[in-house]
Amino acid sequence: MLLRQLLCIPPPDANTTAVLATAATGFTIRPAHDPAAAHMLLRAHPVPVGLVVLDGAADTGALDRLLREHSRTRWIALCAAAALGDAACRKLVADHCLDFHTMPVDAVRLRQTLGHAYGMAGLDPPPGEVPHAAELHASRLTGSSEPISRLRRQLHKVAAADAPVLIWGESGTGKELAARAVHEGSARAAGPFVPINCGAIPASLVQSELFGHERGAFSGAGRARAGLIESAAGGSVFLDEIGDLPLDMQVNLLRFLQEKTIYRLGGTRPLPVDVRVIAASHVRLDDAVARGTFREDLYYRLNVLTLEMPPLRERREDVPALAETFFRDHARERSAHVRGFSRGAMEAMHAHHWPGNVRELHNRVRRAAVMAEGRLIMPHDLGLDGALVPALALHGARVQAERRAIEAGLGAGKSITHVARELGVSRMTVYRLMAKHSIVPPARKREA
Known part of the structure; x- marks a missing residue:
């Protein structure tokens, strides 16, 4: 038994x-x-x-x-x-x-x-069952805006597959949280989720850290050790900032994606590893390929299922819900007399440009919850006092700049793809901005 x-x-x-x-x-x-x-x-x-x-x-x-x-x-x-x-x-x-x-x-x-x-x-669903999108961890996907709702739908589809995933987004948009949501919604949810910051590992240690080493592979290697990829067997490995991976390590990663086997440093026999790769970058990898800093063949191996994380400035209606979530998350840290946000604080947060995205909002709310002296958090507690009018002006300038840039590109007869490449964004972002500013392509105008 x-x-x-x-x-x-x-x-x-x-x-x-x-x-x-x-x-x-x-x-x-x-x-x-x-x-x-x-x-x-x-x-x-x-x-x-x-x-x-x-x-x-x-x-x-x-x-x-x-x-x-x-x-x-x-x-x-x-x-x-x-x-x-x-x-x-x-x-x-x-x-x-x-x-x-x-x-x-x-x-x-x-x-x-x-x-x-x-x-x-025993009444719980088996670990291998894929949960519905609504069951993904709510705190990872807080908000009701169209960009985040679209991301939820995409996450549900991506989680159900087992192919590599490539996540692009500015720093602080929550790429690791999206990767965790993909893992938790997949058939591998019972397995480990191993996050790796490729930019934080010294170049001399990358191979040993990712693929492990055998005993005697280098001075001080007294025993064999499994690497981070091997430790994720049966689950998912998250390669954050994969664009920072050295070119010689990109070759090894490509071989792993092709053959599903690894070689430990100093080893001579292939080790099969069953793991799903989820990669993320804050820079466009297609641009890195053009610059010669990222292998084209590895890019196409990774770029099977793609997710684009919307910046916080494009989903400002989610700011109050996110702020309330972070406020509750740090209930143990905050001063006992602090009860919530003032109207002025909410207005200041809505007006702010959020260059640091969700991470910046999280840090400002956490600091304010600890340091606020009144019952309600005020704009100065968030470090946003006096920034309301400049932030609104900056937002207006950005809106005008976006419209002018897209209209200039399309007016010159350039394609959507060409305009997106010049602006350093994806085609999806260009289409979203066109809808936002009610811009009609010249070709469609002529047809009309």
Whole structure:
């Protein structure tokens, strides 16, 4: 008979262990000494039921993050009597646990609770089932504007496939969040999601970090080590800022995409790896190909399914919802007297140009929630005091510049593709701006 898996963090004391062995008949107990170890275990092999031992030494902050991230696991708390007198422990149990037991543990009652928890976990959809687009993590896709609604629809379609994905967007638009949404909505959702910032790895370490190394491959390599791509087996690897990858590493990545095998540094045998590649860049890779800094064959291997992240200035109607989401996300950090945003703050946020996109909005809201002295966040708390009129003027200038640039290109008889290349944007963006400014191509005017 296949034993059911039960995670226990941290391992209980000797007395509780004996009772647990009696209560958990039919379970294989997997101990984890701290929340970090439990996180690694759950990422590698999800477990339906988990036990959390809460005593005076429990790190409730780390446990809260763990239980929040692994909410599919049904959690049972084993609480020392003193722990229930602690507000943080009580909140942890109330927020995340299906049930709790005070110690010493009643083996009969715990056995019933474990069986109930395992049965409830069995009602969850199988990890391989693709969730509907509406079930993708809402905080990753906050907003109701047309650009973000279109992105949701595209994400649902892209997640259902298993081909490589290329995400383009300005810095701070949420490319990694979109990549996570693709992974979580795919048949690989139960597997790992491994993000890699290609621009943050020193050139001399890129091959070892991505593909791993064998023992003795270089000085200090005392044992073999799997690379980041290999660690994502069964899931997705997110190659952020892939345009910063050195050309010689681009060759190795191309070989992996073609053959689905890797060679560790110093190795001679191919290792098959089943992983989906999701790549992102804030620069246009077709332009990088033209400059000779990115391989054309790799570009076409990656550019199978594409997503374009809209900048925040093109979906200003989403700013209030995003700001409220970030305000709630940092409820623990903010001053207790701060209750929300003033009308002036909302107007200032709507008028701001947001060159740093969603990341800038997140940082300004988080800082204001901590530093505000009044009940409501004011424009100066966001660092936007006095910027309302200049921001509106800047927005108006941008609107005029967009219209003039597109009309000039089309008026000169240039194609949409040519205009998009000159402006450094995609054809889709040009069409969107034409609709925004009610611009009709000259050819269509002549037909009319």
